[in-house]
Every structure is written in C-alpha cells, then in structure tokens.
Amino acid sequence: MVLADQAILEIRQTANQVRKDVLRMVNAATCGHPGGPLGMADFMTTLFLQHFNLTPETLHNEDRDRLVLGNGHTCAGYYALLAAKGILPREELMTFRKFGARLQGHPHRNADMGIDFSTGSLGNSLSVAVGMAMGARLSGYENRIFSISSDGESQEGQIWEAAMSAAHYQLGNLTAVVDFNNVQIDGHMRDVMNVRDLKLKYEAFGWHAMDVDGHDVLAVHDALEAANAVYEKPSAIICHTLIGKGVSFMEDQPGWHGVAPNDEQLALALAELEAAPE
C-alpha cells in the first residue's frame, strides 16, 4: 500500500517527537543511550505506526504481532513509541531508569506494557523471535514477528544460529530489522570488528534480504511491505542509519552511544529538533 502524504507527515512528526522524548528521558535519568534511538527513530516509527499492530485494543490479543528489541539499550525510543501509540502514559516516560519504575534500563517483559520480551544481552533476540514465529505458525496465527537488532549485535554467534534456524523452518512470518549505523561502544564497527555485508550474509543463510536507507520513511515502509509479501522465507531489512541522527553534534559519534546529554546539551539538541523541517 502506498503511503499517503498525511501518513508520511505523521511518521516524520512522531519520529521528531520520539527523538525529543529520548533526549529528555536520558537527560532526566542522567544516564542511558541516546545515540541508537535517535538513529533508529525513522524506521522504528514507520514500523510502529504502519506495520506493528500493537494498539491499546489489541494489547492482550494472543494473535497480535510481536516485537523483540534485541539492542535493548535503545529502549528509550521503544518506550517513547509505546507512549505515542497510547500503550504507556506519556508522563511515565520521565521515570525511565529510576528506582521502582516499570521503564527499566533494559526492557523487561510486561504484558500490560506491550513489552513482549526481556532483552539487554546482545545476541539473544533473534532466537527468541524465531521461537515466537514457530509458535505463531503452530497456533495458526497470521501475525508478524519483528526482531530488531544492530550491526554490533550481529557479531554475536547466536544471531547466526538463529538465522540458520529461521531459514530452515521457512519462517515467512519473521522480519528481522537491523540497525546498521557502523558504531559500537568501542568505536566504529568497521574498526572494532567488521561484520561487512549483512545483506549478503542473510541471503547466504537463505533469507530474503534488503538494504535500505533507514531514514527514508518510504523506503522503509516499502521494505516492510515487501517482507510481508514473502511467505517461504524470513526477511531481513538492513537499515543504514546515522547514530545520533537529528542532533548535529551527536551524529556518527561513538561517544554518544551511552552518555546522557547535560542540560545545556539537551537545550541545544531540542532547539535543533524544533527547527527541523518536517
């Protein structure tokens, strides 16, 4: 389905709001990971608003879509999107990472919050999504299972065990979205441990794989539609992104993987996002 101009505008506005929420949340927590969720905001918002069918009405439906956020440290953006979809109260966002809060530093499975799985340990996520996809198919559901991971997470061997199994079991209901921003904690991914061409790797494992610009909302939407149209094999969408996207002093800077902006930096960043064209 072609996206209407109004839908594209809504995605862009929501992505901008997600970025602002993420910065405010991480600033208030005085710790956390701003870079990843800023880079992922465009494709995650496209996924949440146009594809992932989680809503307050479907929240407890057994046959609704599922999502596993493998790079769980980027959860500030995930929580902001759950709020944008009306699953979480917006005011709860500012409790992120605080003692006693539901919004844990890494996501914890919670049926009432629409959080389908506990994550945070890199490498474990795709296997879980594979299990969900197998379970969904065995139950006769027509839902989709989304796994979100990253180029850095792809260094974990378990990802490739899961990739092998997903293709072996022809899990057409599974879509793996990979945030490829070329940045990990110790520096640029190409310097730390180069995972090289993930599209080729997924294809070699028997997947339907696509490279897209993770900031091109239409391209991401088309890729998610294409993934849904492939029944006989799982699909991988390698989203090429810029870490820190939208805030000039954070873009492509490994240092912003896991550092909170101070109040001054927050004000500068919010001003840039307010001025951003929609």
Next chain:
Amino acid sequence: MPSTQTLAPLACDSPVKIVATRDAYGSALLELGAKRDDIVVLDADLSGSTKTKAFSQAYPARFFNQGVAEANMMGTAAGMASMGYTVFASSFAMFAAGKPWEQIRQSICVPELNVKICATHAGLTVGEDGKSHQMLEDITLMRVIPQMRVIVPADAVEAAAAVRAVAETDGPFYVRLSRASTPVIFAEDYKFELGKGAILREGTDLCIAACGVCVAPALQAAEELAKSGVEARVINLATIDPIDRDLILDSAERCGAILTVEEHQIRGGLGDAVAQVVVHGKPVPMQMLGMDNAFGQSGTADELLAHYGLDAPAIVARSQELMQRKA
C-alpha cells in the same frame, strides 16, 4: 522424638529392574504429547540419545530439531513459551546447562517462562566419553539462577513422575537425567511431590542424603552399616531447588550427622544446598561426597563411581568416619 514421617514405597522386584532415567523421560514425554497439544519438544541433534525421538515420530509437527546450536535452542524455547506453549528442550547436560547458561538466565528465567530443560547424560556415569562429556557442574549452574528449579530423579519411576510434574507446573525447570541404566528403587505407587524429599530407610545414627544415581548405593551402604549396628536414615532429595528444608532439619535433629552423596562437584551441588539449610537451622557434622574439584576420565560408570568414592563401600567408610565426629 517419635517419627511423624512415612517411608516411601520401594520396589521389591527380584531381580531388580534396571532402567535409565532418560528412557523414562522419553516415555513420559510421549504420554504427555498424547494428552496435551500445548507441549512442544526441541532437541539439539541428540534425539536418539536423549530419547525425545519417540515424541518426534509421534508428533512431528510439535518437534523441532535445532541442530547443534544449543544457545539458539534455549532462545527459541523461550520464544515459543512466550506464545503459550509448554516447551521441553533436551540435550546432553554439558551442552544443555553449560554452553547456553546465559541464554537460560536471560531468556528463560528472567522472563519466567514455561521451559523445561531435560538434560540427559549428566555426571560421571556418562562413562567412556570422558571428561568433556561428564557434566559435573550443572546442579550448581542451574540452582544459582533465580526462578530455576532443579530436579535430579533417583530412578525411572521418579523421573517419569518428575517429568509429569514439571509439565503441570508453570515456570522454568531443569531436570537432570542419566545415560546409564540404574536400579528401579521406587514402587509404581510412589508419589513424587515437587520440593519434597522422601525417606527411603529409617534410622537415627546418621542421615545419608543422596540424589540421582547415588541413591541406590546409599541404600546399599545403609544395609551394610546396619550389619555393624549403625542405623542410617536414607533420604532422597530429588528436588534440589527448592530444597526440602523441613526434612533436612528433621534429619539433622534426629540423626545428628548428615552425609551427602552426588555425582557432581561438591562445590555448589546437593551437599552445599543441604549445608545451607543445616548451618542456618540446626548445625550438625556433615560430610560431602562428590567430585572434589576435579574432572573425570574415561571408564565404565561403575569403575568411575568406585574410583571417585561414590559407591556403597566408599559411602560406608565415610559414614563411619562421620560417626566418629558425632560428639
């Protein structure tokens, strides 16, 4: 103090039936598969040995071979469980508890999912395969994880009952099973209860607490000790987590000394679990038999149990030493 405890019904077959606990697992799984559609089974290329093959042939749509990829198997099990299935996942204990420990902690226990890890070929009695395959640390690795419950059945009757019990109880379990065929101890009317130990023989001079394949030699040792006038209470502590505190404290009170026996490292195993109860509740002299910070080697199961001091004669000798320490 008069005994309020009852003895578990023991088998009185002659000759004694010899069955491996892994075989009992395979049969129990097959029965469960017929009764419940929500039961699915995963295996990591060892279905012939772990005995999940019968289930795979009877219910092929609910069996998923994972290949030699145990980390992925545990994550997949967690994902299926999150979709409402009761998932049994099997491999050899070394590869079911050792290799994917982190996946078990993060993906199964943290979200408290309904996954039953049934690990076969545990302990020394794997035999000839040697130290790479003799898993002697799995009880420790599993019981230390919050939410995980650990069961080490003593024989085929208890193994089948334990498999049925974990299928009916929500949450993660680790069931430790053996390759070697071992004597059937319990009568068919034995009632297994999660978290409860069983008294197999009554006595007041010392308590011998054992699990798994070490229960049969513990019973033999007690009969041997009786010939020299030492009456040992023998208890089977199949559920190591949650451990039966009441039975352990009652045994400490009644017998004044406890000897533990397991085919597992002493550090962190059954002996440690018993000691943690004893030191807090009723300190008495203890002796722990097991692997003393060592790896095994190739040999038959019987040769290895004898070499590492886990057969009946060794239990008799260590019991007599412990009696000396009972002031």
